[in-house]
Amino acid sequence: MRRVEVLGATGLAAxxxxxxxxxRFVTGGPVDFAEAVILIVAIALAGFLSDRxxxxxxxxxxxxERDDDLLVRRGVMVSRLSVIPYGRxxxxxxxxxxIERAFGLATVRMHTAAASSDARIPGLTQxxxxxxxxxxxxxxxxxxxxx
Amino acid sequence: MDPAATWxxxxxxxxxxxxxxxxxxxxIVFAGTLLxxxxxxxxxxxxxxxxxxxVIAFGVVSxxxxxxxxxxxxxxxxxxxxxxxxxxxxxxxxxxIDVVRPVLARIFGLAELRLRMGGxxxxxxxxxxxxxxxxxxxxxxxxxxxxxxxxQAETEESPERVLVRLPTGRLIGSLVLGSPTVTVLVMAGAIxxxxxxxxxxxxxxxxxxxxxxxxxxxVIWRRLNGAYNLTVAEAHDGLxxxxxxxxxxxxxxxxxxxQAVRMVEPLxxxxxxxxxxxxxxxxRQHRGGExxxxxxxxxxxxxxxxxxxxxxLLARILPDAPRERTRPPSxxxxxxxxxxxxxSWGHNExxxxxxxxxxxxxxxxxxxxxxxxxxxxxxxxxxxxxLATIYLDTAGYxxxxxxxxxxxxxxxxxxxxxxxxxxAARSAQSLR
Numbered sequence: 001m002r003r004v005e006v007l008g009a010t011g012l013a014a015x016x017x018x019x020x021x022x023x024r025f026v027t028g029g030p031v032d033f034a035e036a037v038i039l040i041v042a043i044a045l046a047g048f049l050s051d052r053x054x055x056x057x058x059x060x061x062x063x064x065e066r067d068d069d070l071l072v073r074r075g076v077m078v079s080r081l082s083v084i085p086y087g088r089x090x091x092x093x094x095x096x097x098x099i100e101r102a103f104g105l106a107t108v109r110m111h112t113a114a115a116s117s118d119a120r121i122p123g124l125t126q127x128x129x130x131x132x133x134x135x136x137x138x139x140x141x142x143x144x145x146x147x
Numbered sequence: 148m149d150p151a152a153t154w155x156x157x158x159x160x161x162x163x164x165x166x167x168x169x170x171x172x173x174x175i176v177f178a179g180t181l182l183x184x185x186x187x188x189x190x191x192x193x194x195x196x197x198x199x200x201x202v203i204a205f206g207v208v209s210x211x212x213x214x215x216x217x218x219x220x221x222x223x224x225x226x227x228x229x230x231x232x233x234x235x236x237x238x239x240x241x242x243x244i245d246v247v248r249p250v251l252a253r254i255f256g257l258a259e260l261r262l263r264m265g266g267x268x269x270x271x272x273x274x275x276x277x278x279x280x281x282x283x284x285x286x287x288x289x290x291x292x293x294x295x296x297x298x299q300a301e302t303e304e305s306p307e308r309v310l311v312r313l314p315t316g317r318l319i320g321s322l323v324l325g326s327p328t329v330t331v332l333v334m335a336g337a338i339x340x341x342x343x344x345x346x347x348x349x350x351x352x353x354x355x356x357x358x359x360x361x362x363x364x365x366v367i368w369r370r371l372n373g374a375y376n377l378t379v380a381e382a383h384d385g386l387x388x389x390x391x392x393x394x395x396x397x398x399x400x401x402x403x404x405x406q407a408v409r410m411v412e413p414l415x416x417x418x419x420x421x422x423x424x425x426x427x428x429x430x431r432q433h434r435g436g437e438x439x440x441x442x443x444x445x446x447x448x449x450x451x452x453x454x455x456x457x458x459x460l461l462a463r464i465l466p467d468a469p470r471e472r473t474r475p476p477s478x479x480x481x482x483x484x485x486x487x488x489x490x491s492w493g494h495n496e497x498x499x500x501x502x503x504x505x506x507x508x509x510x511x512x513x514x515x516x517x518x519x520x521x522x523x524x525x526x527x528x529x530x531x532x533x534l535a536t537i538y539l540d541t542a543g544y545x546x547x548x549x550x551x552x553x554x555x556x557x558x559x560x561x562x563x564x565x566x567x568x569x570x571a572a573r574s575a576q577s578l579r
Binding site for chain 2: 068069077078079080081082083084085087088112113114119
């Protein structure tokens with residue numbers, strides 16, 4: 001998912017460099033092929049590195065349903081572990097952007113009454129996301145606690 | 148008289164007061180434009196008069212179409228001429244009730260009732276304006292309903308026990324030693340320095356900083372007005388905080404609605420042993436619009452006081468605050484050199500306390516029943532030093548309790564323990 005975004009951005013950057021070069025070639029301006037090649041190679045390298053980075057981030061993202069609470073772990077540089085009791089969840093969103101939809105993925109977002117405890121689980125399959133949402137909502141209702 | 152039966156209207160003078168507030172604002176705005184040239188034309192005056200009439204007419208219409216009543220456990224407010232809206236506020240979810248009386252309303256003996264609800268967007272219900280005595284009885288009735296007790300025919304004012312009264316002298320002292328004053332001094336120093344180098348630049352700075360100066364004055368005024376003659380009393384329906392010089396507010400925080408308590412000890416106050424005690428209540432306060440004094444986000448129950456006063460008040464608000472605290476490992480000094488000497492935390496089965504702060508020392512108490520979620524966060528620098536921070540998220544507006552820079556293993560262990568304790572606290576609360 002992240003990977004797709006990264007590859008897309010890389011491809012776009014490389015293509016734009018190509019187009020720029022082509023335009024200059026067509027208009028008869030001075031063309032520096034070496035420059036263009038170096039640029040494209042640099043972009044590809046950056047893309048490769050950020051792809052690696054995205055992979056690590058995706059792998060670091062994990063969640064676990066326990067008896068009374070949900071654990072969400074994420075982050076490579078800054079590692080975060082959130083404990084969200086089911087009874088404290090106010091509502092649960094399932095969000096799917098256009099790219100996510102194209103791959104049949106969705107993000108589940110949990111909200112508590114506290115603004116700062118924003119936990120989300122991206123990159124779930126839509127079926128899994130729906131199941132998780134229903135499950136969490138059910139548990140939340142069973143264990144609801146007031147403010 | 149049974150308040151549940153009939154629809155009530157607001158006081159007929161309310162549109163006048165609302166318009167009056169606008170008028171005062173308009174005068175302030177226009178005064179700026181009038182001062183330099185002072186070429187008021189007649190047409191300008193007429194336009195303003197017309198605007199005034201239109202505003203009052205709108206006010207009267209909005210008064211005509213607004214009505215409210217208590218339905219079962221809900222407060223219902225119907226308003227709007229073209230877009231009718233019917234608002235329903237479930238009373239058991241009230242977080243706090245304020246009786247706000249701006250200067251103009253006080254002149255006419257009126258008061259505004261404001262209900263603070265939980266939730267980030269639901270905001271607050273406002274009944275502006277009622278007569279002052281009616282506002283008090285309605286408040287008492289709503290609080291009784293919120294608690295689930297039946298309304299008596301005339302719910303009279305419950306007896307109160309005064310906990311703290313703020314002396315004016317100390318309030319002024321605290322304002323003198325407050326951060327706006329420091330800013331003014333720094334600015335004055337900078338201007339003096341600039342004047343020594345080049346007088347013309349100094350004049351430029353002076354004229355451009357006048358806006359900031361006005362801002363400072365309003366900040367100081369707001370604090371003075373907000374905390375003047377502040378009294379904290381304990382009634383059977385909750386904590387009652389009254390204050391105000393020109394605009395007065397009387398706030399009632401029902402028992403068990405306090406999300407967190409914070410004590411701030413600014414550097415400048417420390418030689419005097421002063422501190423500020425603030426409580427955090429769920430839900431956003433009504434902001435912007437008609438009532439500026441309410442823009443402060445935390446309610447200071449003790450704007451300035453000695454440590455003993457703060458501690459005795461704390462003992463009333465949170466009876467079981469933990470006493471012992473532990474300090475982070477000394478290697479945390481590398482990660483938080485300025486904060487380190489303030490960092491510590493402690494907990495018991497009911498409550499957690501954390502201390503932090505670079506210049507001002509900030510101590511936060513969070514009842515474990517109010518903890519919404521827990522987070523363990525470890526940044527790159529912390530990983531290198533084997534440290535981690537636990538955040539306790541509450542529904543409050545601006546107290547963020549964080550157990551900073553603990554040993555990573557200890558933090559993981561504490562996270563588990565706190566999770567268990569919070570669950571126990573929650574189930575104990577729901578049983579009650």
